[in-house]
Amino acid sequence: MAQIFHPRTKVLSRASIMAGAIVLAACTVVAAALYRSSYFTGVNEARQQDVPFSHQHHVAGLGIDCRYCHTSVEKSSFAGIPPTTTCMTCHSQVWNTSPMLAPVRLSFQTNTPLTWARVHDLPDFVYFNHSIHIAKGIGCSTCHGQVDRMPLVWKVNTLYMNWCLDCHRHPEEQIRPKEEVFNMAYQPPADQAALGASLVRQYQVRTQQLTDCSICHR
Amino acid sequence: MTTISDDMDGGLLASGNRHAPGARPRGAAAIAGIALAAAIVFAGCHSDMYNQKKYKPLAASEFYPDGQASRPLVDGTVVHRDHSDDGVIASGKVNGVPVNGFPFPVTEQILRRGQERYNIYCSPCHGRTGDGRGMAVQRGFPQPPSYHTDSLRARPVGHVVDVIAHGFGRMYPYADRVAPRDRWAIAAYIRALQASRQTTVADLPPSQRQQLK
Structure with a gap:
Protein backbone atom coordinates (compact mmCIF):
# COMPACT_ATOMS: atom_id res chain seq x y z
CA MET A 1 0.00 0.00 0.00
CA ALA A 2 1.32 3.36 -1.01
CA GLN A 3 2.20 5.98 1.58
CA ILE A 4 -0.57 8.55 1.94
CA PHE A 5 1.88 11.29 2.94
CA HIS A 6 5.10 11.99 1.15
CA PRO A 7 8.14 12.30 3.51
CA ARG A 8 8.33 16.01 2.70
CA THR A 9 4.96 16.50 4.37
CA LYS A 10 6.67 16.19 7.77
CA VAL A 11 8.71 19.35 7.12
CA LEU A 12 5.70 21.18 5.78
CA SER A 13 3.52 20.25 8.69
CA ARG A 14 6.14 21.38 11.22
CA ALA A 15 6.70 24.59 9.34
CA SER A 16 2.99 25.36 9.21
CA ILE A 17 2.62 24.77 12.94
CA MET A 18 5.56 27.08 13.58
CA ALA A 19 4.16 29.66 11.18
CA GLY A 20 0.80 29.51 12.92
CA ALA A 21 2.40 30.15 16.29
CA ILE A 22 4.40 33.06 14.88
CA VAL A 23 1.33 34.60 13.25
CA LEU A 24 -0.60 34.32 16.51
CA ALA A 25 2.24 35.93 18.46
CA ALA A 26 2.59 38.68 15.89
CA CYS A 27 -1.16 39.38 16.00
CA THR A 28 -0.97 39.65 19.78
CA VAL A 29 1.98 42.03 19.66
CA VAL A 30 0.35 44.22 17.00
CA ALA A 31 -2.97 44.27 18.85
CA ALA A 32 -1.24 45.22 22.10
CA ALA A 33 0.74 47.98 20.39
CA LEU A 34 -2.41 49.32 18.74
CA TYR A 35 -4.27 49.20 22.05
CA ARG A 36 -1.56 51.36 23.64
CA SER A 37 -1.11 53.66 20.67
CA SER A 38 -2.52 57.16 20.54
CA TYR A 39 -4.62 56.01 17.58
CA PHE A 40 -6.61 53.91 20.02
CA THR A 41 -6.24 55.81 23.32
CA GLY A 42 -6.49 59.35 21.97
CA VAL A 43 -3.51 60.38 24.13
CA ASN A 44 -1.69 63.45 22.82
CA GLU A 45 -4.26 63.94 20.06
CA ALA A 46 -5.80 67.41 20.24
CA ARG A 47 -9.54 67.27 19.55
CA GLN A 48 -11.07 69.74 17.14
CA GLN A 49 -13.88 71.87 18.56
CA ASP A 50 -16.54 74.10 16.99
CA VAL A 51 -15.11 76.99 18.98
CA PRO A 52 -11.32 76.71 19.13
CA PHE A 53 -11.16 77.60 22.82
CA SER A 54 -7.57 77.89 24.00
CA PRO A 82 -19.42 76.62 31.59
CA PRO A 83 -22.70 77.97 30.25
CA THR A 84 -22.42 80.44 27.37
CA THR A 85 -23.04 83.32 29.80
CA THR A 86 -19.64 82.60 31.35
CA CYS A 87 -17.97 83.15 27.97
CA MET A 88 -20.06 86.26 27.42
CA THR A 89 -19.08 87.71 30.81
CA CYS A 90 -15.97 88.97 29.03
CA HIS A 91 -16.78 88.42 25.37
CA SER A 92 -19.79 90.72 25.42
CA GLN A 93 -17.08 93.40 25.55
CA VAL A 94 -13.82 91.83 24.39
CA TRP A 95 -13.45 90.30 20.91
CA ASN A 96 -17.20 90.76 20.57
CA THR A 97 -17.06 90.89 16.78
CA SER A 98 -14.53 88.11 16.28
CA PRO A 99 -15.71 85.54 13.69
CA MET A 100 -14.07 82.86 15.82
CA LEU A 101 -16.62 83.58 18.54
CA ALA A 102 -19.64 83.72 16.22
CA PRO A 103 -20.95 80.33 17.51
CA VAL A 104 -20.73 81.67 21.09
CA ARG A 105 -22.78 84.76 20.25
CA LEU A 106 -25.28 82.66 18.31
CA SER A 107 -25.62 80.31 21.27
CA PHE A 108 -26.19 83.27 23.59
CA GLN A 109 -28.73 84.97 21.34
CA THR A 110 -30.73 81.85 20.53
CA ASN A 111 -30.41 80.23 23.95
CA THR A 112 -29.09 77.02 22.41
CA PRO A 113 -26.13 75.20 23.90
CA LEU A 114 -22.65 75.12 22.47
CA THR A 115 -21.49 71.63 21.60
CA TRP A 116 -18.08 70.46 22.76
CA ALA A 117 -16.33 67.27 21.73
CA MET B 1 -25.99 76.27 28.13
CA THR B 2 -23.67 73.55 27.01
CA THR B 3 -23.85 70.14 25.51
CA ILE B 4 -21.13 67.60 25.29
CA SER B 5 -21.16 65.30 22.33
CA ASP B 6 -20.22 61.87 23.50
CA ASP B 7 -19.08 60.38 20.25
CA MET B 8 -15.88 58.82 21.52
CA ASP B 9 -17.23 55.38 20.72
CA GLY B 10 -14.18 53.19 20.91
CA GLY B 11 -14.80 51.39 17.65
CA LEU B 12 -13.12 48.07 17.79
CA LEU B 13 -10.39 47.18 15.46
CA ALA B 14 -11.15 44.28 13.18
CA SER B 15 -8.16 41.99 13.27
CA GLY B 16 -7.15 41.13 9.77
CA ASN B 17 -6.44 37.47 9.47
CA ARG B 18 -5.88 37.30 5.79
CA HIS B 19 -3.27 34.85 4.71
CA ALA B 20 -1.73 33.73 1.49
CA PRO B 21 -0.60 30.10 1.76
CA GLY B 22 -2.55 27.17 3.14
CA ALA B 23 -2.38 24.84 0.16
CA ARG B 24 -2.18 21.90 2.51
CA PRO B 25 -5.19 20.98 4.61
CA ARG B 26 -3.19 21.22 7.84
CA GLY B 27 -2.04 24.76 7.10
CA ALA B 28 -5.60 25.73 6.41
CA ALA B 29 -6.69 24.10 9.64
CA ALA B 30 -4.08 26.05 11.59
CA ILE B 31 -5.22 29.31 10.06
CA ALA B 32 -8.83 28.42 10.76
CA GLY B 33 -7.89 27.62 14.34
CA ILE B 34 -6.23 31.02 14.77
CA ALA B 35 -9.21 32.76 13.21
CA LEU B 36 -11.53 30.89 15.55
CA ALA B 37 -9.38 31.79 18.58
CA ALA B 38 -9.32 35.44 17.50
CA ALA B 39 -13.07 35.39 16.96
CA ILE B 40 -13.59 34.00 20.47
CA VAL B 41 -11.18 36.54 21.98
CA PHE B 42 -12.72 39.51 20.21
CA ALA B 43 -16.29 38.29 20.66
CA GLY B 44 -15.98 39.65 24.21
CA CYS B 45 -15.27 43.12 22.86
CA HIS B 46 -18.33 45.22 22.43
CA SER B 47 -19.03 48.71 23.62
CA ASP B 48 -22.51 48.62 25.10
CA MET B 49 -21.09 48.64 28.62
CA TYR B 50 -18.69 51.47 27.79
CA ASN B 51 -21.45 53.55 26.25
CA GLN B 52 -24.57 52.68 28.17
CA LYS B 53 -28.04 53.87 27.38
CA LYS B 54 -27.95 56.56 30.03
CA TYR B 55 -27.19 60.27 30.13
CA LYS B 56 -24.24 61.88 31.82
CA PRO B 57 -24.41 65.55 32.89
CA LEU B 58 -24.88 67.95 29.95
CA ALA B 59 -25.01 65.11 27.45
CA ALA B 60 -26.60 65.56 24.05
CA SER B 61 -29.86 63.76 23.39
CA GLU B 62 -31.57 62.70 20.23
CA PHE B 63 -34.79 62.11 22.10
CA TYR B 64 -35.69 65.63 23.20
CA PRO B 65 -36.42 68.28 20.56
CA ASP B 66 -33.92 70.74 22.01
CA GLY B 67 -31.14 68.15 21.76
CA GLN B 68 -30.29 68.25 25.46
CA ALA B 69 -30.52 65.47 28.01
CA SER B 70 -30.73 67.97 30.89
CA ARG B 71 -34.31 69.14 31.08
CA PRO B 72 -35.30 72.72 31.85
CA LEU B 73 -36.96 73.24 35.20
CA VAL B 74 -40.72 73.28 35.25
CA ASP B 75 -42.14 76.69 36.12
CA GLY B 76 -42.67 77.04 39.84
CA THR B 77 -40.06 74.43 40.78
CA VAL B 78 -38.84 74.88 44.35
CA VAL B 79 -35.15 74.21 45.01
CA HIS B 80 -34.84 71.26 47.37
CA ARG B 81 -32.16 72.49 49.76
CA ASP B 82 -31.51 74.42 52.91
CA HIS B 83 -33.13 77.83 52.47
CA SER B 84 -31.45 79.47 55.47
CA ASP B 85 -29.05 81.35 53.17
CA ASP B 86 -31.85 82.97 51.20
CA GLY B 87 -32.79 86.55 51.90
CA VAL B 88 -30.16 88.96 53.09
CA ILE B 89 -27.30 86.44 52.91
CA ALA B 90 -27.95 85.85 49.22
CA SER B 91 -28.90 89.39 48.22
CA GLY B 92 -27.13 91.69 50.69
CA LYS B 93 -30.35 93.68 51.01
CA VAL B 94 -33.25 94.03 53.41
CA ASN B 95 -36.41 95.57 51.96
CA GLY B 96 -34.43 96.54 48.89
CA VAL B 97 -31.80 98.48 50.87
CA PRO B 98 -28.18 97.22 51.10
CA VAL B 99 -27.29 96.40 54.70
CA ASN B 100 -24.23 97.82 56.35
CA GLY B 101 -22.88 94.99 58.48
CA PHE B 102 -22.13 91.29 58.17
CA PRO B 103 -24.84 88.72 58.92
CA PHE B 104 -22.23 86.40 60.46
CA PRO B 105 -18.88 86.96 62.21
CA VAL B 106 -15.92 87.59 59.91
CA THR B 107 -13.10 85.29 61.01
CA GLU B 108 -9.66 84.88 59.52
CA GLN B 109 -10.95 81.70 57.87
CA ILE B 110 -13.73 83.70 56.18
CA LEU B 111 -11.20 86.29 55.01
CA ARG B 112 -8.95 83.58 53.54
CA ARG B 113 -11.94 82.07 51.77
CA GLY B 114 -12.84 85.53 50.48
CA GLN B 115 -9.30 86.05 49.21
CA GLU B 116 -9.37 82.72 47.36
CA ARG B 117 -12.81 83.38 45.80
CA TYR B 118 -11.90 86.99 44.97
CA ASN B 119 -8.78 85.87 43.14
CA ILE B 120 -10.78 83.29 41.14
CA TYR B 121 -13.87 85.26 40.18
CA CYS B 122 -13.14 88.98 40.62
CA SER B 123 -9.44 89.54 39.96
CA PRO B 124 -9.64 88.98 36.17
CA CYS B 125 -11.27 92.42 35.93
CA HIS B 126 -10.84 94.14 39.31
CA GLY B 127 -7.20 93.13 39.68
CA ARG B 128 -5.61 91.36 42.61
CA THR B 129 -5.34 94.61 44.55
CA GLY B 130 -8.77 95.97 43.63
CA ASP B 131 -7.46 98.81 41.47
CA GLY B 132 -9.65 97.79 38.52
CA ARG B 133 -6.72 96.88 36.28
CA GLY B 134 -7.14 93.13 35.95
CA MET B 135 -5.99 91.11 32.97
CA ALA B 136 -9.35 91.32 31.12
CA VAL B 137 -9.22 95.10 31.47
CA GLN B 138 -5.70 95.14 30.06
CA ARG B 139 -7.09 93.21 27.08
CA GLY B 140 -9.90 95.64 26.37
CA PHE B 141 -12.68 95.13 28.92
CA PRO B 142 -13.99 98.53 30.12
CA GLN B 143 -12.23 99.40 33.35
CA PRO B 144 -14.31 99.08 36.51
CA PRO B 145 -13.77 101.71 39.23
CA SER B 146 -11.01 101.17 41.73
CA TYR B 147 -12.20 100.08 45.20
CA HIS B 148 -9.85 102.64 46.67
CA THR B 149 -12.10 105.64 46.41
CA ASP B 150 -14.03 107.47 49.11
CA SER B 151 -17.31 106.74 47.39
CA LEU B 152 -16.76 102.97 47.26
CA ARG B 153 -15.30 102.87 50.76
CA ALA B 154 -18.47 104.55 51.99
CA ARG B 155 -20.87 102.09 50.31
CA PRO B 156 -22.57 99.63 52.68
CA VAL B 157 -21.06 96.16 52.48
CA GLY B 158 -24.40 94.74 51.34
CA HIS B 159 -23.91 96.67 48.11
CA VAL B 160 -20.93 94.45 47.22
CA VAL B 161 -23.01 91.32 47.84
CA ASP B 162 -25.83 92.77 45.75
CA VAL B 163 -23.47 93.49 42.85
CA ILE B 164 -21.97 89.99 42.99
CA ALA B 165 -25.44 88.45 42.97
CA HIS B 166 -27.08 90.67 40.38
CA GLY B 167 -24.30 92.30 38.38
CA PHE B 168 -23.68 96.00 37.80
CA GLY B 169 -23.23 97.94 34.59
CA ARG B 170 -21.28 95.71 32.23
CA MET B 171 -20.59 93.17 34.97
CA TYR B 172 -22.67 90.03 34.66
CA PRO B 173 -24.35 88.47 37.70
CA TYR B 174 -22.19 85.92 39.52
CA ALA B 175 -24.99 84.32 41.52
CA ASP B 176 -24.51 80.99 39.74
CA ARG B 177 -20.75 81.04 40.32
CA VAL B 178 -20.39 82.45 43.83
CA ALA B 179 -22.44 80.87 46.63
CA PRO B 180 -24.29 83.22 49.04
CA ARG B 181 -21.85 82.94 51.96
CA ASP B 182 -18.89 83.30 49.62
CA ARG B 183 -20.30 86.65 48.46
CA TRP B 184 -19.93 87.95 52.00
CA ALA B 185 -16.47 86.44 52.29
CA ILE B 186 -15.48 88.29 49.12
CA ALA B 187 -17.07 91.48 50.44
CA ALA B 188 -15.04 91.11 53.64
CA TYR B 189 -11.86 90.62 51.62
CA ILE B 190 -12.64 93.72 49.55
CA ARG B 191 -12.98 95.63 52.84
CA ALA B 192 -9.55 94.26 53.78
CA LEU B 193 -8.11 95.40 50.44
CA GLN B 194 -9.57 98.85 51.04
CA ALA B 195 -8.21 98.95 54.57
CA SER B 196 -4.76 97.99 53.30
CA ARG B 197 -4.39 101.41 51.73
CA GLN B 198 -5.84 103.32 54.67
CA THR B 199 -3.70 101.79 57.36
CA THR B 200 -0.62 103.56 58.69
CA VAL B 201 2.35 101.91 60.35
CA ALA B 202 1.16 103.33 63.65
CA ASP B 203 -2.11 101.35 63.30
CA LEU B 204 -0.30 97.99 63.17
CA PRO B 205 0.20 95.82 66.22
CA PRO B 206 3.84 95.76 67.38
CA SER B 207 4.49 92.25 66.05
CA GLN B 208 3.56 93.23 62.51
CA ARG B 209 5.39 96.53 62.78
CA GLN B 210 8.47 94.43 63.51
CA GLN B 211 7.97 92.43 60.30
CA LEU B 212 8.09 95.60 58.20
CA LYS B 213 11.59 96.45 59.40
Missing part, protein backbone atom coordinates in the same frame (compact mmCIF):
# COMPACT_ATOMS: atom_id res chain seq x y z
CA HIS A 55 -6.80 77.00 27.61
CA GLN A 56 -3.27 78.20 26.91
CA HIS A 57 -4.49 81.71 26.21
CA HIS A 58 -7.04 81.91 29.00
CA VAL A 59 -5.08 80.16 31.75
CA ALA A 60 -1.41 80.84 31.05
CA GLY A 61 -1.95 84.10 29.15
CA LEU A 62 -4.63 85.73 31.30
CA GLY A 63 -4.20 83.88 34.60
CA ILE A 64 -7.81 82.76 34.89
CA ASP A 65 -8.32 80.07 37.53
CA CYS A 66 -9.75 76.66 36.52
CA ARG A 67 -12.72 77.27 38.80
CA TYR A 68 -13.78 80.47 37.05
CA CYS A 69 -15.39 78.21 34.44
CA HIS A 70 -15.36 74.74 35.98
CA THR A 71 -17.36 75.95 38.96
CA SER A 72 -18.58 72.63 40.33
CA VAL A 73 -15.26 70.80 40.40
CA GLU A 74 -14.87 71.24 44.18
CA LYS A 75 -18.36 70.10 45.14
CA SER A 76 -19.59 67.71 42.48
CA SER A 77 -18.58 64.61 40.61
CA PHE A 78 -18.77 66.66 37.43
CA ALA A 79 -16.29 69.52 37.00
CA GLY A 80 -18.83 71.47 34.96
CA ILE A 81 -18.63 72.91 31.47
CA ARG A 118 -15.53 65.33 24.85
CA VAL A 119 -11.82 64.76 25.42
CA HIS A 120 -11.86 62.81 28.68
CA ASP A 121 -14.49 60.12 28.38
CA LEU A 122 -14.54 57.35 30.95
CA PRO A 123 -16.48 54.15 30.35
CA ASP A 124 -20.02 54.48 31.67
CA PHE A 125 -19.39 51.83 34.33
CA VAL A 126 -16.85 54.06 36.05
CA TYR A 127 -18.24 56.48 38.63
CA PHE A 128 -15.50 59.05 38.82
CA ASN A 129 -15.87 61.97 41.23
CA HIS A 130 -13.84 65.15 40.82
CA SER A 131 -14.67 66.67 44.20
CA ILE A 132 -13.14 63.91 46.32
CA HIS A 133 -9.88 64.06 44.38
CA ILE A 134 -9.69 67.84 44.85
CA ALA A 135 -10.55 67.52 48.54
CA LYS A 136 -7.78 64.97 49.09
CA GLY A 137 -5.00 66.88 47.37
CA ILE A 138 -4.86 65.43 43.86
CA GLY A 139 -3.96 68.20 41.45
CA CYS A 140 -5.71 68.93 38.17
CA SER A 141 -2.46 68.51 36.27
CA THR A 142 -1.84 65.07 37.78
CA CYS A 143 -4.52 63.63 35.49
CA HIS A 144 -5.09 66.36 32.90
CA GLY A 145 -1.48 67.44 32.40
CA GLN A 146 -0.53 71.07 31.91
CA VAL A 147 -3.78 72.20 30.34
CA ASP A 148 -2.42 75.75 30.46
CA ARG A 149 -0.05 74.73 27.68
CA MET A 150 -2.80 73.33 25.44
CA PRO A 151 -4.25 75.49 22.65
CA LEU A 152 -6.79 72.72 22.08
CA VAL A 153 -7.18 70.13 24.80
CA TRP A 154 -5.76 66.66 24.52
CA LYS A 155 -5.42 63.81 26.94
CA VAL A 156 -2.04 63.14 28.49
CA ASN A 157 -3.12 59.88 30.11
CA THR A 158 -5.00 56.87 28.83
CA LEU A 159 -7.50 56.90 31.74
CA TYR A 160 -7.23 53.11 31.61
CA MET A 161 -7.96 51.23 34.79
CA ASN A 162 -4.32 50.23 35.32
CA TRP A 163 -3.42 53.92 35.22
CA CYS A 164 -6.09 54.73 37.84
CA LEU A 165 -4.86 51.87 39.98
CA ASP A 166 -1.24 53.03 39.86
CA CYS A 167 -2.31 56.00 41.97
CA HIS A 168 -4.99 54.24 44.00
CA ARG A 169 -2.32 51.74 45.11
CA HIS A 170 0.24 54.47 45.87
CA PRO A 171 -1.54 57.79 46.44
CA GLU A 172 1.50 59.07 48.38
CA GLU A 173 3.36 59.34 45.08
CA GLN A 174 0.89 61.86 43.61
CA ILE A 175 -0.77 63.66 46.53
CA ARG A 176 0.12 67.34 46.98
CA PRO A 177 -0.75 70.09 49.48
CA LYS A 178 -4.37 71.23 48.97
CA GLU A 179 -3.29 74.80 48.22
CA GLU A 180 -1.32 73.48 45.23
CA VAL A 181 -4.18 71.50 43.66
CA PHE A 182 -4.94 74.13 41.02
CA ASN A 183 -1.31 74.96 40.35
CA MET A 184 -0.70 73.85 36.78
CA ALA A 185 3.09 74.02 37.05
CA TYR A 186 3.39 72.12 40.34
CA GLN A 187 6.37 69.83 40.56
CA PRO A 188 6.63 67.34 43.42
CA PRO A 189 9.41 68.26 45.83
CA ALA A 190 12.53 66.14 46.33
CA ASP A 191 11.07 64.72 49.56
CA GLN A 192 7.77 63.66 47.95
CA ALA A 193 8.05 60.25 49.61
CA ALA A 194 8.01 61.78 53.09
CA LEU A 195 5.61 64.62 52.23
CA GLY A 196 3.22 62.26 50.42
CA ALA A 197 3.07 59.84 53.31
CA SER A 198 2.35 62.65 55.78
CA LEU A 199 -0.32 64.22 53.52
CA VAL A 200 -2.04 60.86 53.12
CA ARG A 201 -2.32 60.70 56.90
CA GLN A 202 -3.23 64.37 57.32
CA TYR A 203 -5.98 64.28 54.67
CA GLN A 204 -7.19 60.94 56.01
CA VAL A 205 -6.97 59.11 52.70
CA ARG A 206 -8.37 55.66 53.41
CA THR A 207 -5.70 53.73 51.55
CA GLN A 208 -7.06 50.32 52.49
CA GLN A 209 -10.29 51.06 50.56
CA LEU A 210 -8.82 52.69 47.50
CA THR A 211 -8.55 49.50 45.51
CA ASP A 212 -11.99 48.17 46.40
CA CYS A 213 -14.03 47.50 43.25
CA SER A 214 -16.93 49.52 44.63
CA ILE A 215 -14.79 52.66 44.94
CA CYS A 216 -15.15 53.19 41.18
CA HIS A 217 -17.76 50.62 40.08
CA ARG A 218 -21.29 50.26 41.36
